[in-house]
Amino acid sequence: MTIESTETATPFLVTSGAWQNLPKMPESEYPGTEGFIGDVYENPQGSVMCSGFFELRNTDAPLYYEYEYDEMKVVLEGEFLLENKxxxxxxxAKAKDAIFFPKGSKIYFSTPSYALAFYAGHRDSDLL
Incomplete structure (x- = not known):
């Protein structure tokens, strides 16, 4: 017996070059830092996740971020110095390291030169 499906399969998504030309994080919220971040996928097809890229350049001041959601990162290039005071x-965290930040984490990010990571977070797009 053959069962025919009336549902159409949802296609997967591929986006190239999304790590390039990331928007700078606002100086008013992250003074003295050079962080760049951008979602590639914002709750795609009704998903509870958002994902994208985070880039950090060396500055004297660390970038402080308080997580209002669970997030995972994979370091692609460079290294992040991470601190929860x-x-x-x-x-x-160095290239190819995986990181998990539970909701409520208060993290200071810095880097000796440069770092790039891919992230996936359990959040709505308006929380970035």
């Missing part, structure tokens, strides 16, 4: 945790 509440827990005392400090770590260097």
């Amino acid at each position: 509440e827990t005392g945790q400090k770590i260097v």
Whole structure:
């Protein structure tokens, strides 16, 4: 017996070059830092996730970010110096390292030169 589906399969998505020319994070919210971030996919096809790229350049000031959602990152290039002053945790995440930030994490990001990561977060697009 053959069962025919009346549903159409949802196509997957591929986007090239999305890591290039990322928008700069606002100086008013992240003073003294050079962070760049942009979603590639914002809750695509009704998903609860958003994903994109985060780039950081070396500055004297670390970039502070408080997570209002769960997020995972994969470092693609360079390295991030990560610090959570509440827990005392400090770590260097290098290329090909995977990172998980649980909701509520308060993280200071810095880099000795440059770092680029891909992220996926459990959030609505308006929380970036």
